[in-house]
Amino acid sequence: MQAAATAQLERNGNGVAASGDWTLAAAPRIAALIAQLRASLPAQARVDARGIGRLDTAGARLLLDLAGDDRIDGLDANRRALLDAVAKVDLAPEPAPPRDNSLVALLARTGAAVEQIGRDALQLVGFIGLVLATLARCVPDPRRWRPTSLAFHLEQTGLDAVPIVVLLNFLVGAVVAFLGATVLKDFGATIYTVELIGYSFLREFGVLLTAILIAGRSGSAFTAQIGSMKSREEIDAIRTLGLDPVEVLVMPRLLALLIAMPLLTVLAMLAGIVGGGVVAALSMDISPTLFVTRLHDLGATKHFWVGISKAPLFAFLIACIGCLEGFKVSGSAESVGTHTTSSVVQSIFVAILVDALAAIFYMEINV
Amino acid sequence: MNAPAAENVIEVRNLRNQFGAQVVHDHLDLDVRRGEIMGVVGGSGSGKSVLLRSIIGLNRPAAGSVKLLGVEMTTASDAQRAQIEQRCGVLFQNGALFSSLSVADNVMVPMREHFRMPAALMQRFADLKIALAGLPTNAGAKYPSELSGGMVKRAALARAIALDPDILFLDEPTAGLDPIGAAAFDQLILTLRESLGLTVFLITHDLDTLYTICDRVAVLSQKRVLVCDTLDKVERYDDPWVQEYFQGPRGRSAECAAHKAQSAHAIAPGGA
Numbered sequence: 001m002q003a004a005a006t007a008q009l010e011r012n013g014n015g016v017a018a019s020g021d022w023t024l025a026a027a028p029r030i031a032a033l034i035a036q037l038r039a040s041l042p043a044q045a046r047v048d049a050r051g052i053g054r055l056d057t058a059g060a061r062l063l064l065d066l067a068g069d070d071r072i073d074g075l076d077a078n079r080r081a082l083l084d085a086v087a088k089v090d091l092a093p094e095p096a097p098p099r100d101n102s103l104v105a106l107l108a109r110t111g112a113a114v115e116q117i118g119r120d121a122l123q124l125v126g127f128i129g130l131v132l133a134t135l136a137r138c139v140p141d142p143r144r145w146r147p148t149s150l151a152f153h154l155e156q157t158g159l160d161a162v163p164i165v166v167l168l169n170f171l172v173g174a175v176v177a178f179l180g181a182t183v184l185k186d187f188g189a190t191i192y193t194v195e196l197i198g199y200s201f202l203r204e205f206g207v208l209l210t211a212i213l214i215a216g217r218s219g220s221a222f223t224a225q226i227g228s229m230k231s232r233e234e235i236d237a238i239r240t241l242g243l244d245p246v247e248v249l250v251m252p253r254l255l256a257l258l259i260a261m262p263l264l265t266v267l268a269m270l271a272g273i274v275g276g277g278v279v280a281a282l283s284m285d286i287s288p289t290l291f292v293t294r295l296h297d298l299g300a301t302k303h304f305w306v307g308i309s310k311a312p313l314f315a316f317l318i319a320c321i322g323c324l325e326g327f328k329v330s331g332s333a334e335s336v337g338t339h340t341t342s343s344v345v346q347s348i349f350v351a352i353l354v355d356a357l358a359a360i361f362y363m364e365i366n367v
Numbered sequence: 368m369n370a371p372a373a374e375n376v377i378e379v380r381n382l383r384n385q386f387g388a389q390v391v392h393d394h395l396d397l398d399v400r401r402g403e404i405m406g407v408v409g410g411s412g413s414g415k416s417v418l419l420r421s422i423i424g425l426n427r428p429a430a431g432s433v434k435l436l437g438v439e440m441t442t443a444s445d446a447q448r449a450q451i452e453q454r455c456g457v458l459f460q461n462g463a464l465f466s467s468l469s470v471a472d473n474v475m476v477p478m479r480e481h482f483r484m485p486a487a488l489m490q491r492f493a494d495l496k497i498a499l500a501g502l503p504t505n506a507g508a509k510y511p512s513e514l515s516g517g518m519v520k521r522a523a524l525a526r527a528i529a530l531d532p533d534i535l536f537l538d539e540p541t542a543g544l545d546p547i548g549a550a551a552f553d554q555l556i557l558t559l560r561e562s563l564g565l566t567v568f569l570i571t572h573d574l575d576t577l578y579t580i581c582d583r584v585a586v587l588s589q590k591r592v593l594v595c596d597t598l599d600k601v602e603r604y605d606d607p608w609v610q611e612y613f614q615g616p617r618g619r620s621a622e623c624a625a626h627k628a629q630s631a632h633a634i635a636p637g638g639a
Binding site: 078 | 482483484485491492496499512530531558559562563
């Protein structure tokens with residue numbers, strides 16, 4: 001590569017003489033030169049291109065801005081070919097579509113978003129119905145249980161999630177115990193920390209924290225797995241082979257989650273209580289024996305059933321949302337990402353919403 | 368840097384590539400001359416794509432040297448490599464267009480990253496490249512997911528020639544195109560080579576492409592370049608695989624078609 005020669009453009013009698021390198025790198029400079037000169041140039045001015053060092057398509061395009069194909073002199077055959085190729089294809093630039101930033105557009109987008117939410121909700125309800133129907137068809141027929149697939153998903157969603165679920169609940173249990181100790185100390189009632197821990201973890205935290213973790217861990221995985229299969233037309237292949245994608249893909253994941261979630265919830269409750277118990281023993285002198293006795297007096301079994309009853313419900317909703325979002329993926333890899341995000345957000349939202357409704361329900365029936 | 372004295376723009380010497388225990392290339396030599404269209408053929412798994420990736424620096428060879436435009440790529444500094452990479456355009460097998468950008472933005476990515484330029488000027492050059500690649504002007508505003516397979520290849524070609532490269536690398540450019548689209552694409556490559564003075568390194572399975580546009584053909588077999596010459600000499604090379612490749616029913620019909628096209632061209636030379 002020779003040292004770059006600066007592009008030049010000079011008046012030359014009735015025409016102009018171009019010299020230097022006419023390349024993409026010099027394009028802004030050349031464009032400015034042309035803009036300066038063009039106003040003063042006669043309509044039929046000729047361009048002398050003999051002095052041009054290097055010429056690429058960008059340079060050729062700009063040369064053509066200066067004068068027509070037939071009014072450029074001093075080009076060898078190769079450059080003439082380049083210029084012809086550029087001249088032949090270049091079309092008038094299309095005007096950019098006008099951007100609509102008005103208030104009406106804002107309202108329209110808001111309306112479209114609301115409509116979309118309604119449509120999504122309807123779609124989810126429809127999908128839940130489809131899944132329930134498939135479930136009713138498959139469960140009585142052991143040949144359709146797909147044990148291999150079920151075992152695989154049980155390991156992925158259940159066993160592999162144990163460490164994170166236990167650790168997280170243990171830590172939250174410890175934090176709640178500290179909070180309780182701090183607040184209750186003023187009333188001389190630190191002993192009620194036991195009730196606080198037992199009540200919150202058995203009824204709410206154990207199952208809710210698990211649901212949030214599983215939504216982030218397994219719900220997203222379901223969407224990504226099914227979504228990438230969808231974008232590679234594997235779902236269509238399943239259909240053409242005479243199989244039902246809901247049965248093949250959704251059932252094992254749903255059943256795995258329905259089994260794993262209650263088990264994980266039990267571990268979560270235990271971990272939370274142990275976390276609280278450790279803090280109680282270390283910083284409040286509540287011995288483990290006393291802790292367990294008080295838990296019994298609390299009527300822990302009843303609260304345990306309230307909490308665990310929500311686990312299958314959350315599992316069902318997370319699996320349905322995760323799989324449905326996967327089926328909604330279209331074409332590109334980008335779409336897989338969008339739907340995975342949407343799947344996690346929806347599952348966590350639905351889990352908390354259902355938990356709130358359940359809390360009101362159990363309060364009303366005095367459990 | 369001086370203009371490369373040698374005629375070869377790509378020089379591969381003693382290249383060795385291996386993945387674990389599997390040796391893909393061993394003592395592989397290949398030269399590509401300025402301005403030619405070099406076709407690379409080989410059976411599936413013979414390492415055609417790996418060779419391409421080694422030449423453009425996406426794959427570090429286990430041994431050997433790769434010289435691009437006179438620069439030894441395996442030992443070049445980062446700045447030197449970047450400079451050479453700017454002078455290479457690559458068309459990947461599936462296009463590899465950025466899915467979150469429109470076609471015009473895809474073409475503008477290298478311009479935007481390497482040069483400071485007003486947006487309007489850049490848009491004009493992008494439109495020019497898109498048109499040179501044979502796409503309609505309105506394709507610029509579309510996203511890759513809205514394009515057909517042939518249009519994706521053309522859009523990817525537009526991005527590959529965005530910076531007016533000296534060397535164009537094409538990985539199976541006509542795979543998955545219908546015969547009409549594939550023939551049009553062949554002609555497009557030929558036109559671009561003539562007008563932009565490109566050197567083209569082309570991996571293909573398409574015998575028609577070999578017969579219509581390639582100046583020389585390299586056969587990749589037995590971990591090295593078995594033979595590299597003009598097509599009529601390669602055809603006659605004494606190797607069972609080469610013989611089966613070119614003398615099989617598909618090879619013969621492609622050859623036939625190419626001869627027919629040539630004689631038709633000879634009768635009516637004003638055609639092109």
